[in-house]
Amino acid sequence: MSSPFTGLIAAPFTAFDARGAVNRAAIVEQAAVLRESNVRGAFVCGTTGEGLSLTTAERQTVAEEWVRVAGDKLKVIVHAGHASVAEAANLTAHAAAIGAAAVAVTAPFYFRPGSVTELATFLAEVAAAAPKLPFYYYDIPSTTGVNLPAADVLRRAAKVIPNLAGVKFSNPDLLTLQECVQLDGGRFDVLFGVDEYLLAAVSLGATGAVGSTYNYAAPVYHRMLAALREGDLEAACRHQYGSAQLVRALIDFGGLRAGKAIMKMLGVDCGPVRSPLRPMTDDEEVALYERLRPLDIFARPLRRP
Numbered sequence: 001m002s003s004p005f006t007g008l009i010a011a012p013f014t015a016f017d018a019r020g021a022v023n024r025a026a027i028v029e030q031a032a033v034l035r036e037s038n039v040r041g042a043f044v045c046g047t048t049g050e051g052l053s054l055t056t057a058e059r060q061t062v063a064e065e066w067v068r069v070a071g072d073k074l075k076v077i078v079h080a081g082h083a084s085v086a087e088a089a090n091l092t093a094h095a096a097a098i099g100a101a102a103v104a105v106t107a108p109f110y111f112r113p114g115s116v117t118e119l120a121t122f123l124a125e126v127a128a129a130a131p132k133l134p135f136y137y138y139d140i141p142s143t144t145g146v147n148l149p150a151a152d153v154l155r156r157a158a159k160v161i162p163n164l165a166g167v168k169f170s171n172p173d174l175l176t177l178q179e180c181v182q183l184d185g186g187r188f189d190v191l192f193g194v195d196e197y198l199l200a201a202v203s204l205g206a207t208g209a210v211g212s213t214y215n216y217a218a219p220v221y222h223r224m225l226a227a228l229r230e231g232d233l234e235a236a237c238r239h240q241y242g243s244a245q246l247v248r249a250l251i252d253f254g255g256l257r258a259g260k261a262i263m264k265m266l267g268v269d270c271g272p273v274r275s276p277l278r279p280m281t282d283d284e285e286v287a288l289y290e291r292l293r294p295l296d297i298f299a300r301p302l303r304r305p
């Protein structure tokens with residue numbers, strides 16, 4: 001079973017208010033930027049959404065609000081990964097009940113599976129909570145610490161998860177990416193999650209893209225994909241390099257916290273990050289703005305913080 005997630009899918013930030021509570025009102029504005037820049041979907045409560053820093057009730061609220069705001073304009077994939085198999089199953093059942101388009105689940109990350117079979121068993125227990133909903137394994141070893149070969153996970157999981165749709169591959173390993181793409185005649189969706197390598201991944205057959213930078217810099221990726229379609233590899237590389245310069249700045253300024261600061265520069269205040277992440281200082285925001293100002297890649301003109 002495979003569903004056609006084509007186009008860019010953003011992984012939205014979860015907005016917090018000044019007291020640190022989830023600010024669901026921001027979702028309308030976040031979705032407006034996505035529609036404006038031709039993004040096709042939202043992958044909510046994942047890494048970028050600080051999903052693992054939210055309570056279960058907060059995760060459900062955020063997912064509900066995204067599905068409501070998205071209507072038929074955006075597809076919503078809900079991240080339902082959890083260290084507790086029971087909570088992951090609850091979140092999966094909830095995603096199905098509210099009308100999400102799909103669900104994605106990471107490996108458990110406290111007691112970690114030691115083998116592909118153990119992981120597939122965990123995923124199958126979760127997926128059974130919504131047997132008709134397209135189910136993606138979310139491979140992200142940098143945060144889960146689980147580094148089992150994703151193609152082997154898919155092969156094994158396909159035997160026990162009838163609704164397995166594919167893998168959300170947040171992994172720079174382009175050898176394993178190809179194994180996932182080619183597995184079983186190419187029957188699985190491979191949603192790539194390393195924005196700065198998207199050109200390489202699409203060239204190797206990735207079927208979709210899910211990432212944090214599509215929240216605010218989708219235009220540069222659209223230009224890159226258009227250049228690739230037209231066979232202009234040199235232009236495609238130049239556009240990818242725009243993304244690479246952005247990602248280098250994100251790395252230098254601490255990743256997610258910098259991404260939220262960029263949303264504010266676009267006019268969408270997503271508030272602070274949640275502990276243990278550290279808030280940006282005013283000076284850091286200005287320095288980040290100066291660093292990004294020369295890049296012509298954003299969905300809206302950047303405002304000085």
Ligand SMILES: CC(=O)N[C@H](C=O)[C@@H](O)[C@H](O)[C@H](O)CO
Nearest residue numbers: 047170193194195196211212213
């Ligand atoms: C670890 C992480 O957050 N990965 C994101 C999605 O999977 C990416 O979208 C990155 O934020 C992006 O590629 C920048 O490194």
Ligand SMILES: CC(=O)C(=O)O
Nearest residue numbers: 011046047048211212
């Ligand atoms: C980028 C992504 O997929 C995430 O934030 O989970």
